[in-house]
Amino acid sequence: MSLKQTLKKAKQIERQLVQQQAVGTEPSHGAVKPRNYLALDPLLRKGGIHEKEDIDIVRKKRRRETKQQLRRTDWLSE
Known part of the structure; x- marks a missing residue:
């Protein structure tokens, strides 16, 4: 994965988290944290x-x- 793709994926994940917070849905305790690519x-x-x-x-x-x-x-020989 190139650096450009990694940054794009990170921004996409950030947008999803912002949308979840705006709607009011919080991730449950059992949810997996998004990976930092x-x-x-x-x-x-x-x-x-x-x-x-x-x-x-x-x-x-x-x-x-x-x-x-x-x-x-x-x-011994020495």
């Missing part, structure tokens, strides 16, 4: 260099590689 747009998501890197995973991976390398070395 603009929040789901891929252009508004994080990505690339802005995405958070998990440093703990990198540290664990380096530590495991170091331990494996130390286990492989032959300490």
Whole structure:
């Protein structure tokens, strides 16, 4: 869904809510809230260099590689 279509859908939903309020019909408690399609747009998501890197995973991976390398070395021959 393009940004233009998303904005169009959001305005359409807003108009429906305004019409419901003008008529006096309020949505019941069991009614589902209209989805915010603009929040789901891929252009508004994080990505690339802005995405958070998990440093703990990198540290664990380096530590495991170091331990494996130390286990492989032959300490008796040195």
